[in-house]
Amino acid sequence: MGETIIDLQNVTRVYQQGDVGVQALRGVSLQFESGEFCALCGPSGSGKTTLLNLIGALDIPTSGRVTLEGHDLSQLNRRQLSHLRRDRIGFVFQAYNLIPVLTAYENAELVLSVQGVGDTERREKVMSLLQAVGLDGKEDRFPRELSGGEQQRVAIARALASDPAVILADEPTANVDSDTAKLLLDLMQALNEQHAATFIFSTHDERVIERAKRIIRMVDGQIDNISFPGGGS
Amino acid sequence: MSRVSGHSIPVIAWRNLWRNRRRTLLTLSSITFGVFLSVMFTAMQDRNWSDMIDLAAKLGGGHVTISHLEYRETPSLKKSISDASPLAQAALRQTSVARVVQRISGPVMLNTASESYGASFIAYDPAQEDASTLSFLDSDALLAGRMFANDNEKGIILGYKLAENLNAELDNRIVYTMTDKNGDIVSGLARLIGTIKTGAPNLDARLSLLPLSTVREIVAYDSDEVTQLAVFIEDQRDSEAVAMLLDSVIGTQNLAVLPWNISQPDLAAFIALKLGGTRFMSAFIALLVTAGIFNTLFVSVMERMREFGILMAIGFTPLKLFSLVMMESLWLALVGLLGAALLTTGPYLYLASTGIDTSAILADQGSMDVAGVAMSTTLKVGIFPESLAVIAIAAIIATLLAGFYPAWRAGTVEPVDAIKLV
Ligand SMILES: Nc1ncnc2c1ncn2[C@@H]1O[C@H](COP(=O)(O)OP(=O)(O)OP(=O)(O)O)[C@@H](O)[C@H]1O
Ligand SMILES: [Mg+2]
Numbered sequence: 001m002g003e004t005i006i007d008l009q010n011v012t013r014v015y016q017q018g019d020v021g022v023q024a025l026r027g028v029s030l031q032f033e034s035g036e037f038c039a040l041c042g043p044s045g046s047g048k049t050t051l052l053n054l055i056g057a058l059d060i061p062t063s064g065r066v067t068l069e070g071h072d073l074s075q076l077n078r079r080q081l082s083h084l085r086r087d088r089i090g091f092v093f094q095a096y097n098l099i100p101v102l103t104a105y106e107n108a109e110l111v112l113s114v115q116g117v118g119d120t121e122r123r124e125k126v127m128s129l130l131q132a133v134g135l136d137g138k139e140d141r142f143p144r145e146l147s148g149g150e151q152q153r154v155a156i157a158r159a160l161a162s163d164p165a166v167i168l169a170d171e172p173t174a175n176v177d178s179d180t181a182k183l184l185l186d187l188m189q190a191l192n193e194q195h196a197a198t199f200i201f202s203t204h205d206e207r208v209i210e211r212a213k214r215i216i217r218m219v220d221g222q223i224d225n226i227s228f229p230g231g232g233s
Numbered sequence: 234m235s236r237v238s239g240h241s242i243p244v245i246a247w248r249n250l251w252r253n254r255r256r257t258l259l260t261l262s263s264i265t266f267g268v269f270l271s272v273m274f275t276a277m278q279d280r281n282w283s284d285m286i287d288l289a290a291k292l293g294g295g296h297v298t299i300s301h302l303e304y305r306e307t308p309s310l311k312k313s314i315s316d317a318s319p320l321a322q323a324a325l326r327q328t329s330v331a332r333v334v335q336r337i338s339g340p341v342m343l344n345t346a347s348e349s350y351g352a353s354f355i356a357y358d359p360a361q362e363d364a365s366t367l368s369f370l371d372s373d374a375l376l377a378g379r380m381f382a383n384d385n386e387k388g389i390i391l392g393y394k395l396a397e398n399l400n401a402e403l404d405n406r407i408v409y410t411m412t413d414k415n416g417d418i419v420s421g422l423a424r425l426i427g428t429i430k431t432g433a434p435n436l437d438a439r440l441s442l443l444p445l446s447t448v449r450e451i452v453a454y455d456s457d458e459v460t461q462l463a464v465f466i467e468d469q470r471d472s473e474a475v476a477m478l479l480d481s482v483i484g485t486q487n488l489a490v491l492p493w494n495i496s497q498p499d500l501a502a503f504i505a506l507k508l509g510g511t512r513f514m515s516a517f518i519a520l521l522v523t524a525g526i527f528n529t530l531f532v533s534v535m536e537r538m539r540e541f542g543i544l545m546a547i548g549f550t551p552l553k554l555f556s557l558v559m560m561e562s563l564w565l566a567l568v569g570l571l572g573a574a575l576l577t578t579g580p581y582l583y584l585a586s587t588g589i590d591t592s593a594i595l596a597d598q599g600s601m602d603v604a605g606v607a608m609s610t611t612l613k614v615g616i617f618p619e620s621l622a623v624i625a626i627a628a629i630i631a632t633l634l635a636g637f638y639p640a641w642r643a644g645t646v647e648p649v650d651a652i653k654l655v
Binding site: 113 | 241245248249252539540543544545546547548549550551552553648649652
C-alpha cells in the first residue's frame, strides 16, 4: 500500500472527571497508510470515539504524539488545526451531520466554499459527488426532507468534496437499517477505491466490520488485536 | 440550474434568523418599537426646543446678541454701540447669519394721569422688523389698536396687563421717563396706540415698545447708535459657533457677542435638563432592547451548540463561527431598523406637518410658559438628521453588543463535547 499518513506514538487520553481521571486511551501506537479502508471495533467505552477525535485533530492527547501527513498536531494552534481539518480531514458522524438551513447541495458544498474554491469547479465536484452517492435530483432538499440514510450520504459527499487525506466516520451506520448500512458501506468502499483517501470508521455492526481490509479491535483503551480479513500483510 | 452561491456567512445567518420565526419576530418588534419610541421622543424634543429657542430669540435679543460689554451687567443707556450699521453689515456677510436688527432697550418709568409703573422698553425700527425678529409683531399678538406706522411717530405699545395696571386706554397719553446717554433724566410723551398679548405673563405686565428714531432723539443717541444688535441665524444650533465667529470678525474690547444660551441662562438650563431626560429615556429603551436581543441570540446559540461543533469539525475557524452569530445580530438590527422606518414614517410625517392640538389638555393652564417663553399648544415633531443618525447607529451598536457574548460562545465551542449532544 501507500505511505504512512497517520502516526500515533504511545498516545494516552485521560478525561478528568472531578478528582478521578478516566483513562480512555492507554498508550496506543498505530500507523495508517494512504488509501486504507479500516474498521475500529470493540465494546462500548473502549476508546474508539476518543481515538478518532485525536486523529481528526478535534482533541489533543494527554501524552504521546499524533502526526498527520508529517504535521505534529500538538505543534499547531487553533486556527491551524481548523485549516488542517478543513483541508485534509473529512468527518462523518453518527447522525445529524448536516446544517438544517442548507440544502443537500449546499451542505455538500460547504467545505469547498469555506476553502474558497471557485464556482465552476465547486459545482462540478459537488454535482458529481452527489451523483456518486445517488442523490441526483434531491440536491435542493433540506435535511429534514431527506431520510436518515440520505442524510448520511450527503455527509459522505461533504466529507469527500475537499479531497481529504483521511475520512473519519464514527459509527456512520448506527442510525440506519441494515439494508441502508450495506448501501452506505458499498458507497464508501467504491469511493475509497476511486479516491485516494484513507477511510477509518468505527462500528459495532459485525456485517460492517467484515467489509474492512484491516480491523483494529480495541478493549479498555488499548489495541487488543489487529486483523486483515482479506488475508494480506 | 441556477443557485444562490450557497453559504456566504450572510446567507447562512439570514436563514438561521428564521429558524424560530416567532422568537425572531418578537425580537424584531422590540427593536422596531424601541427605535420608534426613541425617534418620536427625540423628534418631539428636537422640534420643541428648537421652536422654543427660536421663539426666545424673537422675544429678546436674537440668537446672538451684540451689545456693549457692560450692558448685560448694568443695562444703562450709557453702555451703547455707536457704529451699529457697519457692524450689522459685517455680521450679515457671514453665511449662516440671516438677519441683523438694531434696537435700543432698557428700563423705563411709565406714568399716566393716575398710575405709575416701572417697566422695560424695546425701541425698534418698524421698517426693519417683523414677526420673525420680534414675535409680538405677529398680528395675533395685537390685542387692540395698531402697530407703529413709522419710525418717528409719537406712539407707544404696551403689554395688555401693563396697560390695565396703568389704567391706560387707547389714545391716552403716557409719559415715559428714562436716563439718557449722559446720565440725565429725560422724558417723552406718547399716545397709547396698541396693546399686545404675548402669553408670557412677565412680558404682558412689563413690556413696552417704542419707535427707534423717537427714542434715539430723546436719549441723545447719534443716528447710528444703539444698545443692541440682534443677530438671527438659520439654525439655532449654530448659535454658539456664530457667536464665536462674529466675535473674532467684529469683536472689540468693548463689545460682547453672546449666544442665546448665555444671554438667557434660565432657558438654556431648562432645555439642557429636558434634553438630559430624553437621552436617559432613549438609553433606557436601548438597554431593554439590548437585553431582548441578547436573550434571543443567547438561547438560539445554546440550542445550536452541536451544529457549531460540527461546523468547527469540518473546518470553520472560531472567527468564522463568531462572525456567523455577529452577522445574525446585524441582520436583526438591520431588519429591525427597516421595520422602525416603516412604522415611524406615517406618524412622523403627520406630526411634523399637522401636529396634535394639545390646547384641550392644557386648557386649565391657559398657556404654556417656560422660563418666560410662551409655547405653542400644537404638538409638532421635527428631528435633526444628526439625532436620527445617532439613534440608528446606537441601535446597530446595541444589537452588535448584545450579539457579542453569544457569538463568543459559538466561537469557543469544544467540538468533541458539542458533537456528543444530540
Ligand atoms: N468527556 C468525557 N469525560 C469523561 N469521560 C469520558 C468522556 N468522553 C469519553 N469518556 C470515557 O472515555 C472512555 C472511552 O470513551 P469513548 O467514547 O472513546 O468510547 P467508544 O469506544 O467510542 O464507546 P461507544 O462504542 O459507546 O461509542 C469511556 O470510558 C468514556 O466513559
Ligand atoms: Mg463512540
